[in-house]
Amino acid sequence: MKVAIKILNKKKIKAMEMDEKVRREIKILRLFMHPHIIRLYEVMDTASDIYVVMEYVKSGELFDYIVEKGRLMEDEARHFFQQIISGVEYCHRHMVVHRDLKPENILLDAKMNVKIADFGLSNVMRDGHFLKTSCGSPNYAAPEVISGKMYAGPEVDVWSCGVILYALLCGSLPFDDENIPNLFKKIKGGIYNLPSHLSPGARDLIPRMLLVDPMKRITILEVRQHPWFTVRLPRYLAVMQADHFFHLQLDADIVGEVCRLGFTREELLGSLKERHQNKATVAYYLLQDNKRRMQSAGYLTGQMEPQELCTPYTSGIMNRATNSRTPSMLHAFPAHRVVAERRWQVGIRCRAHPQHIMHEVYRTLQALNVTWKKSQPYNLKLRTEVRIRRARVASRGEGSDAMAEDMEGDSMKDADGADGNGFGGGEGAGEGTLTTHEVKLELQLYRTREGEYVVDLQLVRGEFFLFIDVCSAVLRELRI
Structure with missing residues (x-):
């Protein structure tokens, strides 16, 4: 199985003042397990270098794909966008805001599935605490970011996703100008054009994501419930609402293989449950990813059937999901745990x-x-x-x-x-x-x-x- 190894020289990192960026990216990727976020397997620290063993992604950046193809057909653009939103939602549910979402930081694997990468500018959100750092590329940055205003976090990622959706469907950026002051003026004023070829659904969704007022801007949950988004929504994305999702898919064969390598079953299952990174879990994830790549039926086999319902958080979807060809993955936990949504309420x-x-x-x-x-x-x-x-x-x-x-x-x-x-x-x-x-x-x-x-x-x-x-x-x- 191929992996990507990023070798980071400590002296060069320090000279470039990137210590914090590297530390932050490693810390965040250690926490994450999602099919559309780049996987970190292991980090090896030596006296001179840091070796980061990561998932190998074959097909390059989404940016290059858009440049090569131009504007995409709506179904293909929606396929990418659904996966991006799923990954971003996962970040937000774990109180992490990316802050630098753009096609250059979105990779494509061999099966043309999205992998969100580059969490170096990410920040961990705290309830009641606002961010102010101006991060990210100016073309994709929200008005409140380039204005230096306080922002909670998730709303700036929604704006960036809106710019990405526009780029997917139009083959160009909504806000673009070689003169930076002019570019900022367009962003702060929400000045852009919607091409006539866009469908009514896309023409409704994009402006709601690119609202200048962050308080009126659509949320990730509302994006997921938008009729344009829910067309042919894969079942695994429709039900992916709880951290237990990945534990539902523990593969008995892979567990057996890892145990034959000398690890105890109790050690492996305990480490997987607590998301500890050790030799046992690294072996499990490598074998799991290799098995997925070897399967010919597609990514996340048995869960890619299109979802026809327009509201992804209903009991009807849960019923369809549990009647799919792989019911064992979804019956391991009660249905309400699979679709449970965290509701945050802080303060007075x-x-x-x-x-x-x-x-x-x-x-x-x-x-x-x-x-x-x-x-x-x-x-x-x-x-x-x-x-x-x-x-x-x-x-x-x-x-x-x-x-x-x-x-x-x-x-x-x-x-x-x-x-x-x-x-x-x-x-x-x-x-x-x-x-x-x-x-x-x-x-x-x-x-x-x-x-x-x-x-x-x-x-x-x-x-x-x-x-x-x-x-x-x-x-x-x-x-x-």
């Missing part, structure tokens, strides 16, 4: 006017004796000190005074009006050592797609459990 949500919300936030912080520094109109850096008296060792569940806490100052009161602080649940100070702990936080107010506003708190420095206590006190005091 409300529908009040943002000025009223911030006024109430200031009142709450003052009442809790928390100091703040305003870095942006709706972003605050917070600091507070929590005094903790550590008494005898016991659990709170026993009703003891294991940890009585008191915040610097006496402005905070318990619910009954007695002197207290609102942090922790001690019965009194008692005997013990009084220590002061600093907690630093960041508060951000942002607007959701539904028109609500969210107050989000993020720990910057300090003990996590003290952070939870501070958040609880804020939640009790805040009246929005």
